[in-house]
Amino acid sequence: MLRLLFLSTPVGPLGSGLGGGVELTLYNLAEEMQRRGHEVVVVAPSHSLLSGINLVKITGNLQIPAQTQTRDVPISLPENGVLANMWEYAHTVQTQYDLIVNFAFDWLPFYLTRFFSTPIAHFISMGSMSLALDHIMNQVAETHPGTIGVYTRSQAETFAFADTCEILSSAVDLSLYQFCAQPDNCLAWVGRIAPEKALEDGVAAAVATGIPLKIWGKIQDEDYWQSILSNYPGASLEYCGFLSTEALGASLGRCRALLMTPRWIEAFGNVAIEAMACGVPVISYARGGPTEIIRQGETGFLVPPDQVSGLVTAIESLDQIDRCNCRLQAEREYSLEALGDRFESWFDKIIKKD
Ligand code: HBI
Numbered sequence: 014m015l016r017l018l019f020l021s022t023p024v025g026p027l028g029s030g031l032g033g034g035v036e037l038t039l040y041n042l043a044e045e046m047q048r049r050g051h052e053v054v055v056v057a058p059s060h061s062l063l064s065g066i067n068l069v070k071i072t073g074n075l076q077i078p079a080q081t082q083t084r085d086v087p088i089s090l091p092e093n094g095v096l097a098n099m100w101e102y103a104h105t106v107q108t109q110y111d112l113i114v115n116f117a118f119d120w121l122p123f124y125l126t127r128f129f130s131t132p133i134a135h136f137i138s139m140g141s142m143s144l145a146l147d148h149i150m151n152q153v154a155e156t157h158p159g160t161i162g163v164y165t166r167s168q169a170e171t172f173a174f175a176d177t178c179e180i181l182s183s184a185v186d187l188s189l190y191q192f193c194a195q196p197d198n199c200l201a202w203v204g205r206i207a208p209e210k211a212l213e214d215g216v217a218a219a220v221a222t223g224i225p226l227k228i229w230g231k232i233q234d235e236d237y238w239q240s241i242l243s244n245y246p247g248a249s250l251e252y253c254g255f256l257s258t259e260a261l262g263a264s265l266g267r268c269r270a271l272l273m274t275p276r277w278i279e280a281f282g283n284v285a286i287e288a289m290a291c292g293v294p295v296i297s298y299a300r301g302g303p304t305e306i307i308r309q310g311e312t313g314f315l316v317p318p319d320q321v322s323g324l325v326t327a328i329e330s331l332d333q334i335d336r337c338n339c340r341l342q343a344e345r346e347y348s349l350e351a352l353g354d355r356f357e358s359w360f361d362k363i364i365k366k367d
Pocket residue numbers: 021022023024031032033034035036076077078079080116117118119138139
C-alpha cells in the first residue's frame with residue numbers, strides 16, 4: 014500500500030476544464046489507485062471539485078497556461094501564486110508520503126525536486142513548450158533518471174530526454190461511456206476551445222460535408238471562439254457546453270465521428286478514447302498522440318495535418334468503419350485497470366531506486 018500525494022495543474026481548479034486532459038488523467042488515476050488500496054491525497058487550487066478523493070485546496074493566483082507563451086519567454090510566477098503555495102504545502106507534509114506525483118507542466122516543481130527528500134514522479138501532459146522548461150526537465154531527467162512520465166512516444170520525442178521517459182498512455186472509466194450503434198447525422202468536436210486545437214478546421218470540414226457539428230468543451234479563448242462564429246455565419250454548429258464526464262459519455266455516442274484537428278503535437282488526445290468508448294470513430298490530423306491511438310480504416314482515419322480536404326474525404330468514408338471495433342479497442346487498451354498497472358509499476362521502480 015503506497016501513500017501517494019498528487020499535485021495538480023495550477024492553471025485552473027480541478028473540474029473547471031481549464032486543465033484539459035490532465036484533469037481527467039489525474040482523477041482517473043486517483044480513483045484507480047484508491048481502488049487498489051493505496052492512500053491518495055490530491056493538492057489542487059481552491060474551488061477544485063473531486064468526488065470521493067481526499068482533496069487539499071490551496072489558495073493563490075492561477076499560473077499562466079504554458080501554451081500561451083512563446084518558446085523563449087522567461088519563467089513567470091504571479092504574486093501569491095497557487096503553484097508555489099501548493100509546493101510549499103507539499104514540502105511541509107512530504108515525510109507522510111511514499112511518493113509525490115507532479116501533474117503540473119511547470120518549471121517550479123522540477124526545480125524543487127532536488128530539495129525534496131520524498132521521491133517525485135513527474136507526469137508531463139504536453140510536448141516541449143519552452144527552452145526554460147526543456148532545460149529544467151532535462152536536468153531532472155539526468156539527476157533523477159526514470160522519474161519523468163508521458164502519455165505517448167511522439168510526445169516524448171519532442172524532448173531531448175525521450176529515451177528516459179516512461180510511456181504511460183491514458184485511460185477512461187469505460188463504465189461512464191455508453192456505446193451507440195446507430196448515431197444521428199452529426200459530427201463531434203471536443204476539447205478546450207483555443208487556437209492550438211484549431212476548431213476552425215473542424216468547422217470548415219463539417220460545413221464542406223453539410224453535416225451538423227456538435228461542439229463540447231471549455232471556451233478558453235472567447236475572442237477565438239467569436240472569430241470562428243463570425244467566419245462561418247451559416248454553419249450548422251451547436252455549442253453543447255463543457256459537460257461532466259458522465260454527461261459527455263451519454264451524448265457523444267450519438268455522433269457519426271469525432272473530428273480532432275490539433276495544430277500542436279497533441280500529447281495524447283483523451284477525447285479520442287472517450288469517443289471510441291462510445292463507439293465513435295475518430296478522424297484526426299496525423300500529429301502527436303492520435304497517430305498512436307487510431308487504427309487507420311478500422312477505428313478511424315489519420316489525415317495529413319492541416320488539410321481540411323483530408324478530413325472531408327475521411328468523413329465521406331465513415332461507412333467503412335464498424336463502430337464495435339472502436340469500443341473494443343477502448344476496452345482492450347484504455348481501461349482504468351490497464352492504466353493502474355502501468356502507473357503502479359512506474360511508481361514501484363521510482364520508489365525502489367530511491
Ligand atoms: N500550463 N503552466 C501550465 N501548467 C500546466 O500544468 C498546464 C498548462 N497548460 C495546459 C495544461 N497544463 C493541461 O491542460 C494540458 O497539459 C493537458
